[in-house]
Amino acid sequence: MEQRKRVVIVGGGYAGVKALQTLAASNLCDIILIDQHPYHYLQTEAYELIANECSMSRVTIDLVALSLSYGEHVTFIKDTVREIDFENKCASGQNSCHPYDYLLLCTGSRTAFHSTIAGxxxxxxxxxxxxxxxxxxxxxxxxxxxxxxxxxxxxxxxxxxxxxxxxxxxxxxxxxxxxxxxxxxxxxxxxxxxxxxxxxxxxxxxxxxxxxxxxxxxxxxxxxxxxxxxxxxxxxxxxxxxxxxxxxxxxxxxxxxxTGGIIASTLTSTMTTAKNKKSQIIVDEYLRVPTYNGVFAAGDIAELRGVEGELLPPTAQSAEQSGTLAAQNILAMIENREMRCAKIRIEGMMVALGGNYAAISLFGVIRISGLLGYWVKRVIMRGYRYLLHRQCIKGMDKSSKTKHRCHTGF
The missing domain is CATH 3.50.50.60 (FAD/NAD(P)-binding domain)
Incomplete structure (x- = not known):
């Protein structure tokens, strides 16, 4: 019987979480999710947090519980990946080393504090x-x-x-x-x-x-x-x-x-593949990193393009789509199927504008603002968190049952 493939996802942001969901649902591989934090940060809600409109618990999703919810073929490891041995296919962190068959880089970006601006x-x-x-x-x-x-x-x-x-x-x-x-x-x-x-x-x-x-x-x-x-x-x-x-x-x-711009995560500095001026990895049409075998990149760490080949801004929407597409292409490789070109389509933009007010444009035809815009945005964003939170509850239940068996000797 052929050994199951191992997929390592580095980064538990929007792209990494979507990739995890797609890969875990297939049950075709073993998945290792690695992140330096044990939570998924809902960065799109940061404005509410710093303005005291919500608590810390409203902008985080527990990656440990999320991973547990999918079963034994998914493992979460809290670590910071510092180096990747692409030749021997192994991702090394501060505390661990993880061999892989396929690697998906989703470590995102950081604020670009331009060195040309003193102080x-x-x-x-x-x-x-x-x-x-x-x-x-x-x-x-x-x-x-x-x-x-x-x-x-x-x-x-x-x-x-x-x-x-x-x-x-x-x-x-x-x-x-x-x-x-x-x-x-x-x-x-x-x-x-x-x-x-x-x-x-x-x-x-x-x-x-x-x-x-x-x-x-x-x-x-x-x-x-x-x-x-x-x-x-x-x-x-x-x-x-x-x-x-x-x-x-x-x-x-x-x-x-x-908030004047982004630069890709520091992990890209250790890679010899082609990058743009933001240090983002230039991927091919399937979101593969051309220089390395079996390596993909999604989210802000990659230079993403839309349906017409246009450069896309770093948004949660583009990160989620690219994470899903990269995971689907990894599954296609595992099953020897044809991969799909990553044509990412931005369906709309939502802008929170303080209190119960937002401006929204969807599909190029729906444009609303004010209180109605706020409620549409709230439903969409809360819906994203609600579905992940429900999944996490399943993971917590599994963890509790495991602990109970250990304590009772069953």
Whole structure:
């Protein structure tokens, strides 16, 4: 009898989770999922977390329970993959080494703290990871509390939050924080009314490259919430509480979040395959890494293209589709079937704009905003988490039964 193939997935983000679901459902291979964290971080909900709209439990999915739910042919390992021996087909982490027949890289991306901007990394926060989002949230609230205490409950001095980058993350965070501050002031009428949100963007408009409807709705909502948009501006240097723009304007801040671009995970630096300027792996039409045998890449770590061959922005939607397609092509190789070209189609965009407000464009024909947009987005995002959470419950039940048998001797 032919030995079952082993597939190693590195990374438990949107691409890795979708790949896991696809491979596990087939029961054609043994699967090892490796991630440095024991949870799947719902990064699309980060704006709610840092604005106190939800708890940490609402933006995480337990990868241990998720893996257990699929049975004994799926294993989760908490480790950081540092090196891959492509010749001998083995992925090595800090604590373990894992041979593979097929390898799927889904380690995502990180905030691109550009080295050309002096002080950017040292004096600004990213929110692409759960620790960084929690760190910002904690420090922001501590600073706000200290200001209230020192001034007897009345914040006379300006409290400035600067967000660098007018893409989807920057816009959603700016809107949610502005809304949070508005609610905070309403509930605490004598405290901290002099808080300002600045959004620095290099282009004319926020959400550059998206359709006009979303740009207009986002701009109008940000303006209504009091966000100060500084367009046609680039950050040239950052100090502890001051930044300088390319027109020599100086802006003082208490906190700064940077969302101005991404770079692929550090794992790509150990690989000799072709990469783009964002260090993303250039994959073939089947999402294979051309240089190495049996290796695929999906999500932000790869340069993904759409139906017309156009470059796709790094979104959860493109990550999920690529994870599914890569897994399907691995299964095709296992069964000696023809692989499918990875034609990824972005069906729409959803932009959360603070409180019960969102702007949505779906399939190029459905465009809604306001409260209805918020509820549509909420149903879609909550539906994603709900299905994964239900799967995790199955894993928890299996774990409990195993422990019970161990304790009772059955």
């Amino acid at each position: 950017l990394r040292e004096h600004s926060h990213g929110v692409k990871t759960l620790p960084s989002a929690l760190s910002f949230k904690h420090q922001f609230e501590q600073r706000l509390y200290a200001r209230m205490e020192s001034e007897g409950g009345w914040c006379g001095e300006p409290f400035n939050v600067v967000i660098g980058g007018g893409g989807l993350s920057g816009v959603e965070i700016a809107a949610e924080m502005a809304y949070y501050i508005r609610v905070f002031h309403k509930d605490n009428t004598l405290t901290c009314e002099d808080i300002h949100i600045f959004l620095i963007i290099p282009h004319e408009n926020v959400l550059e490259g998206m359709e006009r409807y979303l740009i207009q709705k986002a701009t109008r909502r940000l303006t209504q919430l009091g966000v100060k948009i500084i367009n046609h501006s680039r950050i040239t240097s950052v100090e502890e509480h001051t930044l300088i723009l390319d027109n020599d304007d100086v802006l003082c801040f208490d906190f700064m979040i940077f």
